[in-house]
Amino acid sequence: xxxxxxxxxxxxxxxxxxxxxxxxxxxxxxxxxxxxxxxxxxxxxxxxxxxxxxxxxxxxxxxxxxxxxxxxxxxxxxxxxxxxxxxxxxxxxxxxxxxxxxxxxxxxxxxxxxxxxxxxxxxxxxxxxxxxxxxxxxxxxxxxxxxxxxxxxxxxxxxxxxxxxxxxxxxxxxxxxxxxxxxxxxxxxxxxxxxxxxxxxxxxxxxxxxxxxxxxxxxxxxxxxxxxxxxxxxxxxxxxxxxxxxxxxxxxxxxxxxxxxxxxxxxxxxxxxx
Amino acid sequence: xxxxxxxxxxxxxxxxxxxxxxxxxxxxxxxxxxxxxxxxxxxxxxxxxxxxxxxxxxxxxxxxxxxxxxxxxxxxxxxxxxxxxxxxxxxxxxxxxxxxxxxxxxxxxxxxxxxxxxxxxxxxxxxxxxxxxxxxxxxxxxxxxxxxxxxxxxxxxxxxxxxxxxxxxxxxxxxxxxxxxxxxxxxxxxxxxxxxxxxxxxxxxxxxxxxxxxxxxxxxxxxxxxxxxxxxxxxxxxxxxxxxxxxxxxxxxxxxxxxxxxxxxxxxxxxxxx
Numbered sequence: 324x325x326x327x328x329x330x331x332x333x334x335x336x337x338x339x340x341x342x343x344x345x346x347x348x349x350x351x352x353x354x355x356x357x358x359x360x361x362x363x364x365x366x367x368x369x370x371x372x373x374x375x376x377x378x379x380x381x382x383x384x385x386x387x388x389x390x391x392x393x394x395x396x397x398x399x400x401x402x403x404x405x406x407x408x409x410x411x412x413x414x415x416x417x418x419x420x421x422x423x424x425x426x427x428x429x430x431x432x433x434x435x436x437x438x439x440x441x442x443x444x445x446x447x448x449x450x451x452x453x454x455x456x457x458x459x460x461x462x463x464x465x466x467x468x469x470x471x472x473x474x475x476x477x478x479x480x481x482x483x484x485x486x487x488x489x490x491x492x493x494x495x496x497x498x499x500x501x502x503x504x505x506x507x508x509x510x511x512x513x514x515x516x517x518x519x520x521x522x523x524x525x526x527x528x529x530x531x532x533x534x535x536x537x538x539x540x541x542x543x544x545x546x547x548x549x550x551x552x553x554x555x556x557x558x559x560x561x562x563x564x565x566x567x568x569x570x571x572x573x574x575x576x577x578x579x580x581x582x583x584x585x586x587x588x589x590x591x592x593x594x595x596x597x
Numbered sequence: 598x599x600x601x602x603x604x605x606x607x608x609x610x611x612x613x614x615x616x617x618x619x620x621x622x623x624x625x626x627x628x629x630x631x632x633x634x635x636x637x638x639x640x641x642x643x644x645x646x647x648x649x650x651x652x653x654x655x656x657x658x659x660x661x662x663x664x665x666x667x668x669x670x671x672x673x674x675x676x677x678x679x680x681x682x683x684x685x686x687x688x689x690x691x692x693x694x695x696x697x698x699x700x701x702x703x704x705x706x707x708x709x710x711x712x713x714x715x716x717x718x719x720x721x722x723x724x725x726x727x728x729x730x731x732x733x734x735x736x737x738x739x740x741x742x743x744x745x746x747x748x749x750x751x752x753x754x755x756x757x758x759x760x761x762x763x764x765x766x767x768x769x770x771x772x773x774x775x776x777x778x779x780x781x782x783x784x785x786x787x788x789x790x791x792x793x794x795x796x797x798x799x800x801x802x803x804x805x806x807x808x809x810x811x812x813x814x815x816x817x818x819x820x821x822x823x824x825x826x827x828x829x830x831x832x833x834x835x836x837x838x839x840x841x842x843x844x845x846x847x848x849x850x851x852x853x854x855x856x857x858x859x860x861x862x863x864x865x866x867x868x869x870x871x
Contacts, residue, residue, distance in 0.1 A: 340614040429755065433752045481707065514704065
């Protein structure tokens with residue numbers, strides 16, 4: 324069976340989309356279609372140029388015997404701006420304010436389309452770091468971490484606040500919650516993270532940064548290097564923040580529980596999109 | 598600017614892949630390319646035929662003024678068989694057995710590529726149901742539920758075993774854990790699920806089915822209809838199972854904690870692939 328160029332392009336485009344940040348050897352497509360390498364290279368050139376012209380992400384080609392093609396998803400500034408405006412609009416809804424100055428966000432974190440976009444945004448900011456894993460805290464951070472990990476083609480490592488039998492042997496630390504000043508415990512299964520990993524920490528909400536500080540301490544136990552911290556929402560109502568270097572998509576401020584009022588504005592992440 | 602057919606096909610293929618189970622109006626592509634509807638229809642026909650010939654899922658086209666195109670991801674039997682064999686191979690590793698007859702699975706549930714495939718398999722079994730949401734239990738089920746929800750383009754609803762302030766007002770039920778016979782509580786935020794929804798329940802592990810039975814009771818409180826139950830691993834070591842109608846990918850049996858032995862075989866889900 325002979326394939327037309329247009330058919331090969333359909334197949335190759337969907338394959339690359341389904342394998343983000345994975346080097347696909349040219350020989351894979353050569354064998355699949357029984358076609359000369361030169362034709363496959365031309366196909367890839369068309370895909371590459373279209374991705375570039377239409378700003379659909381990056382198609383990277385590497386030459387040589389071990390050569391191949393990698394699809395690197397990327398969010399562009401205008402998309403990031405639009406997404407953050409959209410998020411701010413959603414988070415502004417008055418009914419979201421909960422006792423203690425929290426925001427109800429379960430519906431956002433449960434929306435797969437929105438999650439995909441947020442994942443792509445966060446992944447774009449850290450796409451040039453050499454990462455080994457995305458680390459998050461149960462439960463709210465898990466969906467977000469999955470969305471980032473899918474784009475970057477990396478495993479997700481989930482830290483828990485309780486010790487469950489299903490984790491096997493674990494390492495745990497105690498930490499002081501930044502806002503409530505309570506002592507809490509964090510637990511990570513030994514098998515889920517290799518020593519000396521480079522990690523990105525992702526979470527849904529950061530106030531003083533006590534939990535994330537706990538994660539960083541726990542990462543020290545695993546001799547891991549924290550390459551970045553990214554949160555969906557940060558709360559500005561903090562006198563002394565424990566974490567200095569982080570990115571946030573949205574910033575919450577002026578929380579007035581009594582009158583059910585608060586402000587929502589873009590976080591600091593757009594600085595990374597230029 | 599004029600687009601060549603091959604360029605249009607790259608764009609349209611990636612757009613459809615990024616919007617599974619979503620009706621994209623033909624006019625979207627017509628406007629994007631400033632091209633006649635007839636050309637766009639021909640492009641879609643090429644994509645459709647390639648997806649069919651290469652078994653990449655279904656491209657559904659609907660005619661008429663509100664006509665459009667929908668990409669419906671689908672896993673085929675041979676892929677499902679291969680995936681389940683792969684899962685069985687991974688789960689057979691001796692070191693996975695934990696006290697209490699549990700299996701260590703955090704690494705699998707944290708692997709985004711594997712998760713995507715498992716999500717596609719489960720989504721395929723329920724693709725013809727009219728679903729409104731994917732329901733799961735924190736924490737292990739969340740990643741799996743996200744993977745299924747992404748394919749089906751549906752929200753994820755997470756039931757918790759603790760009541761957190763970040764959930765707002767909640768509905769809770771008590772249930773008896775099937776294996777340990779302990780009384781436990783399950784909590785769901787009122788806002789995350791509308792009444793009369795059709796739901797698919799997804800979880801990572803089922804023994805007697807006590808938790809899932811609890812979920813079904815909680816769903817009754819929301820007047821929801823449970824259209825299906827799907828688990829990654831079921832344990833066969835059960836005299837009286839509380840749930841009869843479910844699908845499982847893998848079945849665990851003959852657990853001998855003392856000698857660190859157990860068996861792993863395919864679950865019942867392949868019956869749905871013919």
